[in-house]
Amino acid sequence: MTGQSTRGSAPLRYRAGPRRQTFAALLDGLRTDGGAHVVTGEPGGGRTAFLEFAARAFRAGPVWYVRAEPACSAQPHSGLRTLLRAARHFGHVPGDGTAGEVLLDILRAASARSPLLVCVDDAHLWDTASRAALGRVAARVRAADGVHRVGLLITVPGHRPVQGELAKLPVLELAPLMPGDAAGLLHDLTDGAVDPAVRDELVTEAQGNPALLLALAHRLSPAQLRGDHALPRPLADTGTLTAVAGGCPNGQQPDRNGLLLAVAAAMRATGEQDAEAALVRRAANGHGSRDDDVPPEPSEPPQAPELLAVPGGRLRFRSPLVGRAVYAGASPERRRAAHRSLAEAHPEPHGVPALLHRSWAAPGPDAVLAAELESAATGLTSGTPPALRRTAQVRAAELTPDDAQRARRYTAAAEQALLAGHPPEALRLLDAAGSRPAPPPVRGRAELLRGRVLLADGPVDDARESFLLAAGLLAEPEPAQADAAVLGAADAAWAAGDRQACLRALTHDVHDVHGTSVEAAVAGAFDLRAVGANTTGLKEAAAREAPEESSAHRGAAPAQPPVPPPTLLRDHRDGMRAVLLGRFDLAAAPLTRVVDRGRPATEPERLLRSAAAALMLGDVGAARRAGARALAAARTQGTAALEPKVLEYLAYAELRAGRHQLARTHAEEGLRAAHRAGQRNTAAHHHAVLALVASIEGARARVAEHATAALTTARRHGLAQAALLAQWAVARADLGEGRPEEAADRLGPLVRPGARRGHFAVWMLAVPCFVEASALAGRPEHARAVVEDFALWAGCGADPQAPAQLLRCRALLAAPEAADELYLCALDRHDETSGDFERARTELLHGKWLRRRRRLREARARLGEALVDFERCGAQLWARQAAAELRAGGVAPSGPGTGEPRRHGARDLSLLTPQQLRIARCVAEGATNREVALSLSVSTRTVDYHLRNVFATLGVRSRVELVRLVEQAEKTGAQL
Template sequence: MTGQTTPGPASHRYRAGTQRRAIADLMDRLRTEGGVRLVTGEPGCGRSAFLAHAARSFRTGPVWRVRADPADSARPRGGLHGLLRALGRPVPPPAGPAGDTLLTALRAAAGPTPHLLCVDDAHLWDPDSRAALGEAAARVRATGGAGLLLTVPAHRPTVPELAGLPAFPLAPLTPHDAAQLLDEATDHTVDPAVRAQLVSEADGNPALLLALAHRLSPAQLRGHRELPEPVADAEVLDALVGGHLAGLPADHTELLLTVAAAERADGTPGADAPLVHRAAPHSGHHAAVTGPATASPFLVAADGRLRFRSPLLGRAVYATAPPERRRAAHRALAGALPAGLPALLHRSWTVTGPAPHLASALAAAAADPATAPPPALRRTAHTRAAELSTDDAERARQYTAAAEQALLAGDSPGALRLLDAARSRPVPTAVRGRTELLRGRVLLADGPVDDARESFLLAAGLLASAGGGPVAGPGADGPPDAGPPVAAVAAELGAADAAWAAGDSASCLRALTHGHAGAPRPGARGTADAAVPSAARPTLLHDHRDGMRAVLLARFDLAAGPLRRVVDRAQDADDCEELMRAAAAALMLGEVTAARRAGARALAAARTAGYAALEARALEYLAYADLRAGRHQLARAHAEEGLRAARRAAQRNTAAHHHAVLALAASIEGDPVAEHVTAALTTARRHGLAQAATLAQWAAARADLGAGRPREAADRLGPLVRPGPRRGHFAVWMLAVPCYVEAAALAGHPEHARAVVEDFALWAACGADPQAPAQLLRCRALLAPPPAADDLFLRALDRHERTSGAGDFERARTELLHGMWLRRRRRLREARTRLGEALLGFERCGAQVWARQAGAELRANGVAPGTGAGEGAGGTGGGLSRLTPQQLRIARRVAEGATNREVALSLSVSTRTVDYHLRNVFATLGVRSRVELVRLVEQEEKTGAQL
């Protein structure tokens, strides 16, 4: 056992990932209040690295880190004695209240300052020492003043002496954090495809990830040589967790192996307990699977299922078992199951060579629409069918079908590996066409979109020449459409989607004109989410194609009819793709309510079917529809959820679009946009996503405009909206025109914006954006001479009133600009009314940065916000009345003594957002410290000021 006041070296620096906020909050509490946490996690999850991170983060007092020593743990109170030695205290006598002794020694060593004790592997202490530690922890929980972090493994039940302490389970690494850790460990030399495979194999376990990287040669890490199969073999897993399985009784080992084998064909975590009971080769298993407490400490029994406390342990149990024992377990499970896909899978794992008849049965069961197993289980079945096949063409078909299911399950890297396996041997043209079709779909969500377009075009040619036909997957069993084969139509549709994402309108139009493809969505990306359309979809695809082609040709009069039929046809649909097409058509028609409804139903359909790949895309539709409806905070919530889903499914292109939505929402709400803009542009520039890039740049410019920097906003937006080679995406640039006109006018260069207003008038006339007519009138008002400007502003406000579904934000912007125009012409009373209404509108929709602008204009007009700003505002108040509602909430919580992080948690915002708003609070109120802020709040509360 060792004690130290600074952290020692760890195998890797801990990465908080999804727990970043929870860990920061925990460290704040330990620094200010003290407390106890039992840190748990599976082997290799980074418990020791977490303690090192905690020790580095705790800078308000002394820190002791203690690790269990087997020599001390073998003696009564040996752990306690070792800890006291680390604290520099004398060893206590054998008897006495050990918990009190430990707590007294800890406080004597630390003095009056806050302090932190970290005990690694506390479960390895002797029982008396654990009891003393538990008693001391209970006292600390009751009285505070000290921080205790104790680590114990999660793959066994917590030792009874520590069982009552509050737990803090460590979550697995996110794919993003795992990739960063791997890059650091390999000095950034690992090939992207290899990185993706290793991250997938490690499943969030940092120790396993590093072990896999250490196993590979430099040539394998760089992608110059093939990786071993499997990558995480028995040797690697045994080295990582084999020690935990040593010395188990034979029947115990057989039970664990049976559960691990059952999980492989279940499709969900854990195994059916009655099935394990029926298949158990030893009668000693019965108590383990029927009683409430399992006979194995490694298993948890709940709701009729058995699961491993540590998934990594389950993988190790299966991988390290002798092959004959694994086959015996599968044989027993197959015999205990009724006929069906799970039984066939278990049978497949009992054979040691090719089995064509079994492969055919597996393929048929996996494709059976009546059973509808989850995508991950279908993938396993198709993969196993490919491995058991003797015919190269059939093997390629099954690998392709497995890739389709891997893609739907959200495993894009796995889908690419299966597609590589499918084309590793000469195969028929139709099969090769289908592999290219799926490769294009993977690249469309997570790769250069120009490469995706080329894959789709290649697939279209191959499938058309081969006669096409259905492709395995959802909706793939319908008859061919009239004209080109159905699979070729899907490939042409994918090419149009890729061209849309790249901003290549000419290529998009060619795809929509020369084939029977559908069309990409406006304000988002394409809709080729299923491999091919079903028999029910040809008319829908034709209507979508015709409508989008008319839009690209600027024939909006011809687009409305077919797009309206697409929306109407999806009223009773439950297919995710059809619903997303309906959302796209509704957005083009300007019917944002219908678009939101279709997006929400598409999300529900994707989740019901277990299609992780489509979940992030459906959330993208929903987030864009929310933005167009003026529901910025709801758009932010959906984009945050979509970003997590896109990262889980390894869809960087989809993630870039969600970052763009988050940047647009932040530019309204007043939060920093740089992080999301940078993330969106990084992927957009790397993969050629013109649309995501345009949206992100528009968000950055709107943030400049909201912060009172019109010149910077005009400089950003000018190249995006004016004709020329740098003009933004053809479906987005017109949406940014109102911002550009406002920025140019406020910057003193209205002449720069006159030409684009006439282009915007064509967009407003098509009816695709319900807010565009009011925005057009506002733009004309900003550029008009004084006699006409006032009338145009009033007409714009009247149009806002008559626009259904429009949010408060655009109307408030028109009111703000009109109020500014009136104030500069000394029409102060009218200006107060208009600016007061703008302030209320911005506050209603949470546009805090814009509310500050309205407040500043009111003060320049001689009236503080909330102190009689005309008909649109009223009431009295002191200095606090100059704050926006969000600033007021933050000021109150700070005055109550909350830290910035505690404020962030209570308001469900980031700490950075609180820091940003608090700086503005200080500047607005003229205070220089939190102490002054507390005094001001207390003073105004006493005089009746309302917060």
Template sequence: MIGVTTKTTAGTSLRLHGRDAELDAVAALSERLSAGLSGVLLVAGEPGRGRTALLDRAVRDFTAGTVLHTRAAPAERHLPHSGLHALLSSAPALAARVLRPAVGTDTGTGTYTGTAPGGLLGTGLPPTGLLDLLRHTGRTGDSGHTGHHRPLLVCVDDAHLWDPRSRAALGFAARRVDSVPAVGLLLSVAAHTAGAPDFAGLPVLHLAPLTGQAAGALLDDLTLGAVDPLVRGELLREAEGNPALLTALAGRLSTAQLSGHAPLPRPLADGPALARVVGGRLAELPSTTCELLLLMAAAHEYHPDGCGAEAAPVLRAAHAAGLDPDALDAAERAGVARAAGDRVRFDDPLVRRAVRRGAPPARLRAAHARLAAALDGERDRLAHLTHRALAADGTDAGLADGLAAAASDPGVRAEPLQRSLALARAADLTAEPRSRAARLTAAAEYARLGGRPRRAGQLLAAAREAAAGHDAVRGRAELVRGALALRDGPVGDAHEALLLAAALLDPYDPEGARGARFGAMEAAWAAGDIASCLAALDRKPAGPAPDDDDFRAGMLAALRGRFGQARGPLRRVLDRAGGDDDPVRLLRAGAAALVVGDIAAACRVNARALAAARARDIATLVPQALEHLAYAELRTGRHPRARAHAEEGLRTAHRSGQRNVVAHHHAVLALVASIEGDRAALTAHADEALAIAGPHGLVQAASLAEWARARADLGRGMALDAAARLGPLVRPGHRHGHFAVRMLMAPCFVEAAVLAGEGRDDAGTAVEEFADWASRGADPQAPAQLARCRALLAPPSEAEALYAYALTGHERAGGDFERARTLLLYGKWLRRRRRPREARGRLKDALYAFERSGATVWAEQTRAELRATGGTAARETAAPLAGLTPQQLRIARCVAEGATNREVALRLSISPRTVDHHLRNVFALLGVRSRVELSRLVAREETVTAG
């Protein structure tokens, strides 16, 4: 079913969740029928996705005419024409009226019997027969008179299970239904049959798994909202967006279990629950096929990424067990599993889980034993030992030691999740508490690296239960716990856990202690806490580590404001990165490049870190590397590249459960949207970033998101709003923004404050602080930006020279966007000095630079300035706005955006009285009587122009 509320506690009303698009498609079909047209829609989906519920809802909602509704009976699939018989039997009175001349009816009762010679159960109905019947039915009204085309909706659920002749007739009718007025066919099929010849060419609606929000809404309906948040998360994760499975899981829990007062059954989705949802796919398969599927499911355990298992060992194990490899053909025909190149895989993960969890433990262990025997103990050492361990019953110290050694061996090629599985299984075979806890902790670390934070948390909890009190084991556990919180939790908690880890590990694992302190510094950095950053780095761990020592010394000096001392060690870190392939060290080198102001190197090193993380399958580092790379690209002014990296980073961070990284990617995307002029995207990304940043203490992400909002205000000419947003983030005090972002925001604040005509004292203070920052050489754009800020505050006799100096600085530093902003401000200054010819040259240069940067909103502001000089720009506005003067047009656009007369005056540096005068003339010229009418006219004309 498809989000159907069936549990008694939630009522029995038919309710669908997360299927708005599908319901719209069905409604569109119904509307076609009501208009006298015809149509067809094929609904395809895996078991439990909700095909039946969608058709039931369509039947309930269709009131415009007659409905024929049936569901295929698998037991009748070999009986010729049984499907058509079931369809017409769903409306016996109608069938009797339509078919009385052609097929058998009981003349005494007037009901269809289907027993006449040549009837539907015979062999005489041609493939065109169903289409002919639909045509005749469509001409039949309620009274039996012909000529009235009353809409007819034909719904067939599980049409792929019809007998071949009925299926052929149904497909023929569906492909030619347009020849019959007011007839619609709504068919549902299993996903793997949507491309079958009988249904070829039909429009297909694929049912995807429910989103988390939709699944949550369904669960609330099923439980009346009375479910503990932790239990809710377990249910949603276990159901994987399958509404039928979610319904089954909620139904098997007691009230105490739902409320979190009683433990949940393990596994939550057991064999019977999964069989109720997907067991039909397995029920009719031959026993040899089921045995082969169990081998495949067992092999998949060593490949938890879901990409499939290696085919060769599975086939060797099958051959040794006397199974015919052709047994897989039946599974392929049933849409259960298939071979793809050198891999074998299940079409639906729920089916794989049903096969594995539905098998008795002894059979599953035997399958693992066969796989272990089919693997080369030397070449496939880790896989061989893992399957041997999964086949074992009870503890086995020798096997556990060998498996743990292989999983920890860097010379063994394996993914982090495979190492995690091996170490967890080794822990299961270990009786000694300390060794068991150490192996569970190591398994948790690899699960974290593999992008499975929830699994890592479960393994840490198991390690704690092992009751091992040794400081080295506790330190490793705190290191993993802190690393998890750093990516998905309050960074203050992460900072304390990592400092504790460092203290515990100092005597036993200097390298681990260094990593913990660097992680603690990163947590404090995200929180904007310089003192905690310094505290994390203050103690030098034992043991030689030149790269780490240089990074530590350089960051300590930079955080203390001693950039001269920081540059040497951080440069050495950056130089060594050229020959490194460790993604963690490369990410540190990328951070070092940003601190020394080498933005090009930051882009290069972070791109290398991304490649290294991907090459090593370290899923948890990929979104972090993308975040650092996106930020570096943003600093260069390459906004499209930054957006591409951040969008990919957002997807990978969501998949690996790293909400803190998600917040940072949203902040980067908000900054990109702030110059591209996409207000909806800006609002969405900024809101998402702040929603996570607030509770998790991410001051840096919050500062970036607020900067994005302010920069968008400034681009739209709303200087007063921009200054109000930036003031608290730039000014000294307890509410100031992040220490590493404050000075990057300062040029925007100075510009906003000056253009708003308020806060010149604050702007002057910010300029002086920014001058100190620019002198440190940490930002290649800073000298040019400083000259621009000083030009804004300078008297006319000095401003021009400062603008010229700023433009020279931009030429050295590169970056179209910042250079264009200086050109725009210079052009405005020239226009107000009544030097329109010179202003036009600067403004056109600014316009083209903004267009190269994708800065749409800034380009529009520049075009308005160009028009005010009497010049022309691309995409001039069409009539009737073309009849306005440049100043009138600027005022009209500002008013259309909702600005008051005072706000317009501030934006355009004119008096409110002048705005009022021009606005009255605009109303008269355009024939409008209100601001609302003016807004509509401007929006309409600009839409035409954009088109």
């Protein structure tokens, strides 16, 4: 094996990844102080590219760049002559051991005028004499022994240890490319023409090796790169691996007893980067015995030690690529023999690793061995790691001669791949499951799983069709699975914003709890106006219907014919369908049962359904609790595929509760989890949440970044909900920056009636923002119709913020004599819910309205409250708006949102509103908050809120300070 690096073409440029600062510091040191370093890395790992990068970056002086010439390596001092020619020295090279001194003299002369960089690529291919001379020179350069301002970079392959004089030099090991850098390299090579799914598979297969990545890309046709044609299997074949590795030591001389192949085979079975040394030696030496009296082997392997490392009783290849090439380059007979020896030598002959070795030693299908593998992998007490379990199930499928059993086992393996966070692998296994005939139940389970994969990472319309196909195939043999498929189809249609498709899925042969179809009860399409007059809050309807449900379960005579208790899936299905049809009274009871049944549950799927039902009910507290428990359960059970979705529900629940910072925390974590699990659709939802949070915080660049990311996937995969939320975030950022016209133009098509209206379940959330933008832009007539629609939504009780937002919208559009009272009523409704941001927006708008009517004292108080609330929730951009309004009213605001330090001790009682003055006076008289609330006929929470604002406005920190201030005002005759 030569280990020669593949010389990079133009696209193979150096990418430092996370070690960029380390390499930059190294190059800076070479420019200023010189020094010698050995650069190593596995074959194809970018040593040549790094050296070329260093040579281009060195501008302080000349660069001598040389590569080894393998054809001349047998000639003494041939390598040294190559370097001297690069230095323009064509004199005689002595052969008596003083050649190094000649090179030192040349380096001293060249570096006297300016710094010098010498790059020697693949020095391991030099002749022995040249390597010895180079090592002595490098040692002198490193010690600055008579040689200054000379930088020396020497590359050698990393699959063998650095030997000889070079072993004493500092070693810089090039790490594999990070996935993002590998994807960027592939994008450059193909000019962006590679399909994302193909790109991800190439990046995974290359394992960070840039030369292998390029070789794989060059192997594919343009149609395969675009994803139009199937990829070859295996993707990295024997020829590609051995070409990049520079050959393969599979002959008798380098691997006399098969030690290298045994290590490679053992690593293939476990999926780990190393193998147990004792097991491999027993197998390689042909013992095949598990007795304790086998004599121990020496601590170092006797054959080809330079390719293997021996850390802590384990054997591993110094280069993972070489290990893959060793296995791929061996003949099928030798591979089977290696696996057979490992199976015989394994201490647990019926464990999954031993059975896997037996499976790879089998010459063809073996039904008995396949059954053993499946049993060992799925046993409850096996303790098998998920990755090994998945490998065993795949092998069991490959060994199965029966088509139906084969498809079932491929589907089971695909489910494990999905749970482990590998959707592309799951889809490949499902394609394998569908390649042979199978009975309807097997095909149905495969399509159900395909729908789940596509819902998280694919076109959601395709996911819906897979779910519906699964529901039809599973309706008779497995009705519970069919219910799950129907609900999955509804979830997919919901994500796509297709309400009719969602209803078609949910109303297929399903009846409500009273035995009549909901669509018959409603008899028409969903129309907020049609049901608005009869709509009651979901929570109130749940409370009204719960006693009837419980009495029916106790055996009392119900008003309607008794029916069996509905399952969790059926309840969720009935409640979701009723919500879509506008029958919120019928939706409350089944959704409440879903929430209640989730409380004692420990399965993350049930808890996730409970959180979704709570969000439809508007019970954000229950949604947050169920989501937190689902997250804990998913992490405990190791279901990586569920974590991103659970965090998505948690982030949305926090947004609905007005807890934007917590929403950002969950969304950031969810985004990382979604990327790890390969769930681009879920990642798009997290990007949308982060864009919404950034629009509150005033980070315009982050809004654009996350909104663009969300819209890119949303448009590609048909995610209407994520798309609307992302556009809403951009519009809210426009509004926060004082551009109401742009915000109104952006939101108008999404919330006004028509074909362009956004997602049916989300557009109303953006209505308050649109109404505000339209009013501030001088177009109130554009918003009047949507306010009436929003009023019906607010009456449903599904959004705790909506009633106060509705009053604010009406105030924006009302005549002056009615607006003031509407703003005050809106603020009272805000007291009933959490969420500083929405309250602060109402305060800001009221303050603006008061200031424009020259009611300056009231305006200053209201704007001061808005400023404090905006600062409290981190909405700095909006805080600056409030501060600007205060300055326009003649007040110089202070605090975090204004760039000025807040002045404590501002004693102007005139800044207080009449309500705040009354509360301050009661407190000064010694009344408790509860007593104040009783005397003023308000809630204790309202008193708490106003008292906090009194403290902030006056700059006091305690009741004692407030009493003193009020007493001082009375003495000076101030009006209270």
